Amino acid sequence: MYKITSKMVAMLLLATAVALAACRSDKESTWKYADRFVSKVYINTNLSIFPGQNVVIQGRGFQQGDTAVFENEYLKLEYPLVEINDYSAQFVVTEDIKRGLYDFYIAREEALQKICRIDVWITEEFEVPERAGYNLRGAVFCEKTGLAGVEVSDGFAHTVTDENGFYWLASEKQNGYVWISLPSGYMPTTGANAAPGYWASIATDTTVSEQCNFELRKVNNLNHTIIFGADLHLANRDSSNRDMTQFQEGFMTDTQALTTSYGLDNTYAIMLGDLTWDRYWYTQKYNPLNYYNTVKNYPVPMFNAMGNHDNDCYQVGDEAGEAYYKSVFGPNYYSFNIGDVHYIVLDNIIWRNPGASEGVMGERTFSRTLTQVQFEWLAYDLSLIKDKSKPLFICLHCPLYNSYNSSFTVKYATTGTRSTADIEELLSPFKNVHIVSGHTHYNNELVVSESIMEHNTAAVCECWWWGGKYSGRGICADGSPAGFAVFEIKGSDIEWYYKGSNCDRNEQFRSYDMNTVKEYLSNYIDLLNHQTDPARDTAGDDYGALGSNVVYINVWNYDPQWSITVTENNIQLPVNRVFDRDPLHTICYDIPRLQNGGDLVGASSSIRNPHMFCVQASSSTSTLDITVTDRFGHTYTERMTRPKAYNIQMK
Numbered sequence: 265m266y267k268i269t270s271k272m273v274a275m276l277l278l279a280t281a282v283a284l285a286a287c288r289s290d291k292e293s294t295w296k297y298a299d300r301f302v303s304k305v306y307i308n309t310n311l312s313i314f315p316g317q318n319v320v321i322q323g324r325g326f327q328q329g330d331t332a333v334f335e336n337e338y339l340k341l342e343y344p345l346v347e348i349n350d351y352s353a354q355f356v357v358t359e360d361i362k363r364g365l366y367d368f369y370i371a372r373e374e375a376l377q378k379i380c381r382i383d384v385w386i387t388e389e390f391e392v393p394e395r396a397g398y399n400l401r402g403a404v405f406c407e408k409t410g411l412a413g414v415e416v417s418d419g420f421a422h423t424v425t426d427e428n429g430f431y432w433l434a435s436e437k438q439n440g441y442v443w444i445s446l447p448s449g450y451m452p453t454t455g456a457n458a459a460p461g462y463w464a465s466i467a468t469d470t471t472v473s474e475q476c477n478f479e480l481r482k483v484n485n486l487n488h489t490i491i492f493g494a495d496l497h498l499a500n501r502d503s504s505n506r507d508m509t510q511f512q513e514g515f516m517t518d519t520q521a522l523t524t525s526y527g528l529d530n531t532y533a534i535m536l537g538d539l540t541w542d543r544y545w546y547t548q549k550y551n552p553l554n555y556y557n558t559v560k561n562y563p564v565p566m567f568n569a570m571g572n573h574d575n576d577c578y579q580v581g582d583e584a585g586e587a588y589y590k591s592v593f594g595p596n597y598y599s600f601n602i603g604d605v606h607y608i609v610l611d612n613i614i615w616r617n618p619g620a621s622e623g624v625m626g627e628r629t630f631s632r633t634l635t636q637v638q639f640e641w642l643a644y645d646l647s648l649i650k651d652k653s654k655p656l657f658i659c660l661h662c663p664l665y666n667s668y669n670s671s672f673t674v675k676y677a678t679t680g681t682r683s684t685a686d687i688e689e690l691l692s693p694f695k696n697v698h699i700v701s702g703h704t705h706y707n708n709e710l711v712v713s714e715s716i717m718e719h720n721t722a723a724v725c726e727c728w729w730w731g732g733k734y735s736g737r738g739i740c741a742d743g744s745p746a747g748f749a750v751f752e753i754k755g756s757d758i759e760w761y762y763k764g765s766n767c768d769r770n771e772q773f774r775s776y777d778m779n780t781v782k783e784y785l786s787n788y789i790d791l792l793n794h795q796t797d798p799a800r801d802t803a804g805d806d807y808g809a810l811g812s813n814v815v816y817i818n819v820w821n822y823d824p825q826w827s828i829t830v831t832e833n834n835i836q837l838p839v840n841r842v843f844d845r846d847p848l849h850t851i852c853y854d855i856p857r858l859q860n861g862g863d864l865v866g867a868s869s870s871i872r873n874p875h876m877f878c879v880q881a882s883s884s885t886s887t888l889d890i891t892v893t894d895r896f897g898h899t900y901t902e903r904m905t906r907p908k909a910y911n912i913q914m915k
Contacts, residue, residue, distance in 0.1 A: 300377050301325055302370050306440075306591065308465035311382050312454040312477070314389040315359040320467035320474060321345075322440075326353040326370075333369040334361065334382070342371065352467050362386065385454035385461070387479040390429075394473055398432040400466060402476040404444055405429045411480065415445035415648060418466070419595060420637060422644055437468050439590065442476050445645070446600035450480040451565065458560045460567065463594035486603040489526040491519050492659075492749040494536035494702025495723035497573065498555055499544035505729040508558075510738065514765035515724045515748065516559075522750070522763075523564045531564045532602065534609070536702035536721065537571025537661030543625060545577065552592040567609060570596045571661040571703065575615040577625040582635070585615030597638050599645050604756050606649055608642065610634065610660040612678065632662045634682040646690055653695045655756055658687070663701040663720040665710045670843040672874045674710050691716060696756070700749065706742035706873060707762060709823035719760065721749045722820070727853050727868040734856035735912050738765065741853075742873035743774065743846025744820040759896050762821040772900045773892050774848065774915065776816040777908035779884050781847045782807050784910050791858050792850070806845050806870070813881040815888060815904070818846050822875040825895035830879045832886050837879045844878075845870040852912055881906070 305323035313319060321332065330345045332355045339362065343355035361384060368382045390403040390410075403425075404414045410429020415422065419439045425431045433442065443463035446452070455461025464476045493515060502508045523531045545551040552574060559566060570593075575585035586596055596611040613630050620626025634642070649656070658664075664684040666677040676684040691697050699718040705727065708720035726738035726746035738746030745764025752759045763769055785792075785807065793804030802808065817828060817839075830837045849870045857864060864870075881888060888904040908914075 301372055301375065302330075302377060305370070305379050306465070307368065307379065307382065309380055309382050310385070310455045310459065310461060312385045312387050312461060312464060312479070313357050313361070314387050314477065315357060315361065316389060317475065318347075318354045318356055320352055320354050320469075320472060322352045322467060324351065327372065329372065331355075331371045333371050333376070334366040334384070335369070336364055336366045338362075338364070339366075345370075347472070349469065352469050352472065354472075383456070387453070387477055390477050392430045392432075392475055392477075395432050398434050399437075399470055399473045400433040400435045400442060400476065401474075402431055402442070402478065403429050404431065404478045404480065406450060406480045406482060411447060411450070414447050415599070415645065416442065417445075417598070417641065418442045419597070419641065422641065424648070435466070435470070437466055437470050439595070440468050441465050441590070441594050443595045443598050444478050445598065446480070446602075448601040448603060449482060449485065451483050451485075453479045453481050456560050457562045457565050458556050459593055460565045462598070462600060483529065485530050487754045488530040488532060488602050490602075490751045490753065491522065491531070491533040492536060492700050492719075492721050492751070493519070493533065493724045494661075494721045494748075495538045495571070495705055495725055496535070496555075497538055497541045497723075497725045497728050498550060498558065499541040500548040500550035500554065501544065501729075505733040507725065507729040510729055510732045511558075511724070514732075514738065514746065516562075518763070518765050519748065520563055528563055533562065533564060533566045534607070534659050534700070535566060535568045536659060536700065537569045537613075538573040538702065539568065539571065540574055542573045542575055542577040542628060546623075552589045556592050567600065567607070567659075568593050569609050569659050569661055569702075570611045570613065572613045572615070572628075572630045575613065575617070575628075575630070577617065577628055578620050578622055579615075580617050580620045580626060582613075582615045585617060586611070597641065603753060605655045605657060605753060607657045607659060608645060610642065610658065611638065612660045612662050612664075612683075631680065632678040632683065633680050634687070636682060639682040639686065642687070643690055646694075649694075652693045653756075655696045655698065655753070655758060656691070656694050658691070658697065658699045660699070660701055662703045663708070663718060664688075664699055665712055665718045666704075666720070667708060667710050667874050668706075668872070669874075670872075672841065672843070674712055688712075688716070696758075698751075698758070705868075706740050706871070707744045707820045707875065708873075709821055709875075711823055711825075717823075719749060722747060722762065724748060724765070730857060730862075730868070731849070731853040734860065735852040737848075737852045737912055739846075739849045739852045741849055741868060741871045742820065742875070743818045743849050745771070761894070761898075770900055771915070772821060772894070773817055773819040773890075773902075774846075775888075775890055775902055775904050775908070776818075776847050776910065777904070777906050778807060778810055778814040778816055778847075779812060780907050780910040781816075782810065785847070785850065788855055792854060792864075794858065806850070807847070811880075813884055815879045815881055815906075816842075816844070816847070817877040817879070817890060817892075818873075819875050819877065819892055821894070823895060827893045828877055829891045829893075831889045832881055837881070837888075840878045841874070842876050842878045843872045843874060844876045845872055846876065847910065848912075848914065851910075 452461035617626035705723035722744040732738035747764040
């Protein structure tokens with residue numbers, strides 16, 4: 265008997281919306297549209313197939329005599345639907361089909377219903393024999409040779425390929441996809457860079473026995489570069505905060521130039537969630553599919569983690585909330601290997617969102633933890649790693665640790681079932697662990713232990729694109745420029761830096777003459793006090809307690825292995841770490857935000873941060889020589905002539 269869960273229904277409904285939305289911007293067919301006679305239709309729009317393969321299409325309302333139609337300017341191919349049931353149908357592709365982009369239709373007698381556009385990829389047949397008790401099988405191969413030991417999972421069941429590169433899974437098909445953990449030295453031959461073809465859609469019908477093959481190509485990626493971008497919050501709001509324009513002119517332009525400089529063949533991007541902004545999916549018509557179309561021509565492969573704002577605000581609960589995102593980008597947790605590094609992408613958001621219904625946005629609440637199923641998969645994935653000394657990256661949206669406190673103490677950022685402590689225990693055998701996260705919109709480099717370090721990366725969108733809109737300069741609430749992290753990896757050797765969008769790579773700190781800062785801000789104390797953020801506890805006079813001739817230095821990617829030296833008249837001054845706010849954010853965001861009728865609330869208001877440093881100069885006019893050295897020995901310098909101007913353009 266056919267078994268379908270509420271999750272499957274939600275995914276079918278949402279995936280249908282994806283497929284239909286994909287067609288809206290397509291050129292109109294010359295055929296006359298018929299009334300829609302099939303519904304809830306989903307087929308992978310990046311379709312990897314071999315001639316003779318049975319292809320499953322999900323949907324309701326299929327009838328005997330219906331045909332699947334692929335058409336482009338060169339070909340028109342029609343395939344009769346077979347194995348029709350209440351939720352799916354199948355068709356067999358012939359040798360006539362070629363690699364290319366097709367309009368896809370369902371035909372019934374003289375009527376045609378357009379479904380979507382499909383990018384067809386032709387792969388080897390590599391027929392895998394069926395096995396009793398298994399409803400999902402396939403091959404992982406390169407140049408007609410099977411690859412052994414490759415992890416395969418549907419998110420619940422998992423296995424590794426045998427000596428022939430074959431796999432078999434007894435899948436409940438809850439997620440509607442299957443994926444592989446890309447082995448080192450290989451990349452998919454299929455899929456777009458915005459959604460690499462390491463995963464494939466499957467039918468939700470557990471009675472259907474399917475084959476999904478994965479063809480890979482060899483690459484030399486031992487030495488590679490990873491760009492980490494977090495918190496894009498794209499919502500198609502150019503008319504208000506110019507988000508799309510700022511994204512294209514900032515992150516996209518800057519990182520595409522960077523990928524060219526590093527080399528397209530060994531550069532990758534990992535996006536750390538909040539790619540979209542859930543509350544604007546419907547009002548601005550910008551959802552995960554729209555985001556995919558925004559970045560689909562990115563020059564290097566992009567892997568994605570899911571953020572809280574990538575859940576559907578009209579859906580209650582984790583399974584329904586994440587279904588739309590998964591229908592576009594596939595797995596919300598998975599792993600892959602590049603060079604000597606094993607990368608794991610997690611989804612540590614459990615979507616709650618009570619009060620939501622179709623057309624009604626809920627509370628948009630969530631918990632920061634892993635589901636039990638995901639935690640069990642993580643344990644399995646880690647168990648496959650034999651060499652515990654090689655680099656391991658954990659990539660996720662919400663940070664596992666935080667040190668934004670006056671004592672700079674590293675503390676757990678998530679608690680409860682399957683949170684930081686549980687993950688930390690799983691990671692304990694590994695010697696070189698890097699956790700890379702987003703969500704906070706600020707930078708925080710945390711040395712957790714001798715073997716674990718977390719890089720909490722500031723936001724591409726700074727304060728939801730408003731700083732760039734108000735002042736022309738995107739500054740995060742901790743004073744970091746809007747930007748992204750870059751990791752340069754040579755075998756097991758890793759270096760990293762934070763790069764502000766359209767900033768020079770060597771811009772790693774900013775100094776402030778607090779005499780000029782205090783004088784300027786004295787005119788805005790009443791305005792800054794007129795806000796609703798309880799963390800703004802200075803009555804608007806943020807630096808009133810500072811004496812004369814103090815200099816602040818913000819080193820936004822600081823960790824304890826960095827050093828800061830300051831000399832005045834060849835005399836070295838004591839440098840003290842302080843927990844305080846960054847002044848530039850105040851004039852780029854706080855003041856213009858209030859002047860434009862907004863409030864300072866939550867993470868958008870200037871916040872105290874743990875990467876501020878303070879020196880006491882002897883006079884108001886002395887020149888200071890500042891040298892900042894990172895943990896890799898790279899130095900960044902400034903000769904600070906004082907008084908130093910305090911304005912939006914300052915360096």
